[in-house]
Amino acid sequence: MPELGKRSCLPRATNETRLQAASTPPEKVPRMGTAARAVISRILKLFGWTRSSSVLLGGFFLICGLIVYVWWPLAQEALAYFDWSGPWWLYMDWLLVGIFAFMSLTIISHADLRRDGLIVFVGMLGGLVIESWGTQTNLWHYYTAERPPLWIIPAWPIASLSIDRITRFLDWGIKRISTRNTKGHEGKYLGSPVLQVLYWSIFIGFYALMLFFVAPTFGKSYTIMALLLVALLTLTPTNHRYAVLTFLAGAGLGYFLELWGTTRQCWTYYTNQTPPFFAVLAHGLAAVAFWRAGLMVKRVWRKLNAIVLKILKRDSRVEMGGT
Numbered sequence: 001m002p003e004l005g006k007r008s009c010l011p012r013a014t015n016e017t018r019l020q021a022a023s024t025p026p027e028k029v030p031r032m033g034t035a036a037r038a039v040i041s042r043i044l045k046l047f048g049w050t051r052s053s054s055v056l057l058g059g060f061f062l063i064c065g066l067i068v069y070v071w072w073p074l075a076q077e078a079l080a081y082f083d084w085s086g087p088w089w090l091y092m093d094w095l096l097v098g099i100f101a102f103m104s105l106t107i108i109s110h111a112d113l114r115r116d117g118l119i120v121f122v123g124m125l126g127g128l129v130i131e132s133w134g135t136q137t138n139l140w141h142y143y144t145a146e147r148p149p150l151w152i153i154p155a156w157p158i159a160s161l162s163i164d165r166i167t168r169f170l171d172w173g174i175k176r177i178s179t180r181n182t183k184g185h186e187g188k189y190l191g192s193p194v195l196q197v198l199y200w201s202i203f204i205g206f207y208a209l210m211l212f213f214v215a216p217t218f219g220k221s222y223t224i225m226a227l228l229l230v231a232l233l234t235l236t237p238t239n240h241r242y243a244v245l246t247f248l249a250g251a252g253l254g255y256f257l258e259l260w261g262t263t264r265q266c267w268t269y270y271t272n273q274t275p276p277f278f279a280v281l282a283h284g285l286a287a288v289a290f291w292r293a294g295l296m297v298k299r300v301w302r303k304l305n306a307i308v309l310k311i312l313k314r315d316s317r318v319e320m321g322g323t
Helices: 015-023 034-046 051-070 072-079 094-107 113-136 155-181 186-190 193-213 221-235 240-263 277-322
Strands: 140-142 267-269
Touching: 051 072, 051 094, 051 113, 051 155, 094 155, 094 240, 113 140, 113 155, 113 221, 113 277, 155 240, 155 277, 193 221, 193 240, 193 277, 221 277, 240 267, 240 277
Parallel strands: none
Antiparallel strands: 140 267
């Protein structure tokens, strides 16, 4: 700092320099992260991210965390196979990682809590019924000897959400192709006899395969109820196109789930196949059953709402008449 009474070595600001500084535009400071945010926004839009997607994805990770926390001994047993001091990636179960990543991406696509809440509800109850049937009749068993293990039940609604997204994608693709081929007359293609023949071939063939696979348990009440339910599901009227697509989506995802579970001996079928062809197709049938059950719940809910509204209107008229 210069001493008082002495001239400073720094140049004094004149009016000219002040005007020049004021007229000089400030340098543009680049906004960091703008390009990254744009890329992330495009990726989320590509996967159909909605407000409900964050809720579903958070719930998915929460359920996985709870399963690991509650059944920590099973998690410790799985982690014991890793050699963390060496090349741990060689011990990684990449099939499980791939399934986990695929299901995580699919469940967030075009999520809607009102629609997906029903899918989760039906999938949870349906999975509990299917697991109870299979383990109680010894068609398959888990390495923990639980009948059924509760930690496997949440996998059913998560798989149901993923199958719903796959089916919707296939349905969108078929509608687009049919619109091009029929010049806008979409109904002609979707109602074609080809899909009906495919529907009856798939479901009758599955029923025959089911009779052969569950033959050792014909004396079990669970099996009799399952056979009656599948027969009812096959014979009752439905949307053949959507039923076929749902079956194919469920069987496609079910193959990888069964491949992982049976080759890792998480569960084992009485035939010791890894996996049995019936088990793969059973995932398709279960997906159709869950979809049909969801439609039935919607119809019942609408009728109940209509009845409640009628009662409320009648009561309001009575009150108005009384006054």
